[in-house]
Amino acid sequence: MYVCLCKAVTDKQIKQAACEGACSMRCLNKMGVATQCGKCARDAKQILRSTRAEIDMRLNADSGRIAIQAA
Template structure:
């Protein structure tokens, strides 16, 4: 879907920019010229950037955290 008509920027373009390291609306605007003409797309572009950022967060590995915590607990018990 087109987000910025003035510069023909789509939501896919924004998601790609975020995946390539643009971690804020300002960086996306710098890379893609979003909202640099009329400015009507600013709020929608900002929402797409936030959505893309939340989708690109690395998942937390709960199992590895639990294992390390258990290992530390076991080590402390052995030392006592």
């Protein structure tokens, strides 16, 4: 789904950016998100936050499994 209509940025593109290390709106601004009318900023920020939280949760789960296996 399009999140930023002005710059034609989708939720998939925002999620991909988060997977590649984007962690702030400043990073998304480089893609054009929220640089024109700004109506997408809230939704874009929420998608970024939830994707980063999911990534962090996976990393923590993986490190927990590694620690258990090593013990």
